[in-house]
Amino acid sequence: MTTTTLEDRPVTTTTAIPVPPPPAGPAARLRWAAADTWTITGRALAHWARQPGQVVAGLLFPVLVVLMMGYLFGGQTEVPGGGDYRAYVMPGMFAMAMLFGVENTFAAVATDKRRGVTDRFRAMPMAPSAMVAGRAVADLLQAAAALVVMPLCGLLVGWRWHDGVGRALAAFGLLLALRLAMVAVGAYLGLVASGPESLMVVQILVWPVSFLSSALVVPATLPGWLAAIAEWNPLSATVTAGRELFGDPVPGSGSWAAEHALTLAVAWPVLLAAVFFPLAVRRYRNLDR
Amino acid sequence: MGEHMIRATGLRRRFGRATALDGLDLAVPAGVVHGLLGPNGAGKSTTVRVLATLIRPDGGRAEVAGHDVVRDAARARTRIGLVGQHAAVDELLTGRQNLVLFGRLFHLTTRTARARAAELLAAFRLEEAADRPVRGYSGGMRRRLDLAAGMILAPPVLFLDEPTTGLDPRARTEVWDAVRALAEGGTTVLLTTQYLEEADRLAHSLSVIDHGRVIAEGSPDLLKSRVGGDRLDVAVADPADLPAAAAVLARISGGEPETDAAAARVGAPVADRAAALTEAVRALDAAGVEVADIALRRPTLDEVFLALTGDRSPQEPAPDDRPTARTEAAV
Incomplete structure (x- = not known):
């Protein structure tokens, strides 16, 4: 029997462990939260290092969609009011990738909750905001990687930005803002859901949001009430703003939402994040307190 | 802080219409392994979750290591370790990465977190597997890593919620050894379990919980003696002799003997061990009962449990757990 080895060794510890007292005051609390956020982000980065195949697979899907859209449909379709469908649909693809990110956030958060990792975190003196904030930093890094690879593929199938690098970067910034809002929504849903198997429900919700938007279709071609829903869809705001900033075709419908896409592309993510981050935390x- | 590391008074908690805790009291002195024993849904896990600051009680108060778990939760969290029902470790990371991660979240410096991880990996005999992903660990190794994660700050109080549920006997022994070692090091351990054997082997003191309150308290031995001390069991060679044997036992014990006709066995609680045994052998012989087996034994905690909670056994074995003629025929 090897049981004695365990009892011979110091399980408690030989040296006293300096137990840091919980932070007092807002500045200390902020430092504490920042450190925890970075630790949680580091955990996600370590996951990627352990599973590089998963990261590649995660990037492959949007790439395939971009290439398929570019080669299969690109040549055949014209956008009403003029313009190449390939150029029209590319910002829609970018934004949809950001929207679909909600599934990754949801799955990661719901899995931690199911496995009891969330409870372990909650019984520790770590900052309560760090779990969501750390997730946000990690997911934004992943989204940024997708926003490098997808446009590169876009360039390959003939898509271009026409109005300079500055405006293109602004468009990518808006796309990341949408992803950030999706982190907040995904984290909240992941904590509310009974478990990771509820991912199906999120997937079912994500599809109508993508199709009832200007990402793939031109809202002007839809019946009036559907067009209104599509134009006020937060996804459409980001897509339309992206088209304006990249210099891609924007078939104007004259509605308020379509005319103020840039404003809405900032307002929607800010609003969603402002509601769902506090809710998630x-x-x-x-x-279950 | 007082002499009690864990103290709860009148804890109440409802979940919707279900009452999980109904005025639960608990006091555990420092350095003791205290067992919470009870059937499923009795309130064991809720008690641990309240004490570990995870659930807010609706009523009552609780202090852990001198800190109120509601008003001073942040401070209480630096004094406790929690090992929940799942092995709450990151499957993708290595054992070492897990411990460093949790150490960093306790705000140890990277250096201290690394040193502490190495120390714990050695103490829980995980050195060889330290740099492999947890996914490949056995159940026992996972649990030991889980325990190690609960011990990062060497907290004075450790909560273990059913630490061996779902483990094979070997892994269970590993975890028991680890818990004993922690207790020897001075850690106060609160342990919930459905396994009476586990409570019997590990706990210095027990609280038996049912319907959200403590229905009995004391050392395992004390609880056993409360149900009538020792028992005398007699197995007869001829089942026809059962009534005669029961009559003999009734005379000796002064209580009502329990007859198990299927096993041709009759048993009764007895007060004076050796005298009762001698007396029984003599009386059974005189009555012409042929004895197949006779034994004195202490009651099991199962019997204690049944006596305290009525008909509900904590393990609630399914009826087909017992080998019946049908299952034997199937083999």
Whole structure:
């Protein structure tokens, strides 16, 4: 029997462990939260290092969609009001990739909750905001990688930005803002859901949001009430703003939402994040309390 | 802080219409392994989750290591370790990465977190597997890593919620050894379990919980003696002799003997061990009962449990757990 080895060794510890007292005051609390956020982000980065195949597979899907859209449909379709469908649909693809990110966030958060990792975090003196904030940083890094690879493929199939690098970067910034909002929504849903198997429900919700938007279709071709829904869809705001900034065709419908796409592309993500980040953190703190 | 590391008074908690805790009291002195024993849904896990600051009680108060778990939760969290029902470790990371991650979240410096991880990996005999992903660990190794993660700050109080549920006997022994070692090091351990054997082997003291309150308290031995001390079991060679044997036992014990006709066995609680045994052998012989087996034994905690909670056994074995004629025929 090897049981004695365990008892011979110091399980408690030989040296006293300096237990840091919880932070007092807002500045200390902020430093504490920043450190925890970075630790949680580091955990996600370590996951990627362990599973490089998953990261590649995650990037492959949007790439395939971009190439398919570019080669299969690109040559055949014209946008009403003029313009190449390939150029029209490319910003839609970018934005849809950001929207679909909600599934990754949801799955990661719901899995941690199911496995009891979330409870372990909650019983520790770490900052309650760090779980969501760390997830946000990691997911934005992943989204940024997708926003490098997808446009490169876009260039390959003939898509271009026409109005300079500055405006193109602004468009990518808006896309990341949408992804950030999706982190907040995904984290909240992941904490509310009974488990990772509810991912199906999120997937079912994500599809109508993508199709009832200007990402793939031209809202002007839809019946009036559907067109209104499509134009006020947060996804459409980002897509239309992206088209304006990249210099891609924007078939104007004259509606307020379409005319103020840039404003809405900032306002929607800010609003969603402002609502769902606090909700997610509150839910995390009070998980079945 | 007082002499109690864990102290709860009148804890109440409802989930919707279900009452999980109904005025639960608990006091655990420092350095003790205390067992919470009870059937499924009795309130064991809820108790641990309240004490580990995960659930807010609706009523009552609780202090852990001198810190109120509601008003001073942040401070309480630096004094506790929690090992929940799942092995709450990151499957993709290595054992070492897990411990460093948790150490960093306790705000140890990277250096201290690394040193502490190495120390714990050695203490829990995980050195060889330290740099492999947890996904490939056995159940026992996962649990030991889980325990190690709960011990990062060497907290004075450790909560273990059913630490061996779902483990094979070998892994269970590994975890028991680890818990004993922690207790020897001075850690106060609160342990919930459905396994009476586990409570019997590990706990210095027990609280038996049912319907959200403590229905009995004391050392395992004390609880056993409360149900009538020792028992005398007699197995007869001829089942026809059962009534005669029961009559003999009734006379000796002064209580009502329990007859198990299927096993041709009759048993009763007895007060004076050796005298009762001698007396029984003599009386059974005189009555012409042929004895197949006779034994004195302490009651099992199962019997204690049944006596305290009525008909509900904590393990609630399914009826087909017992080998019946049908299952034997199937073999």
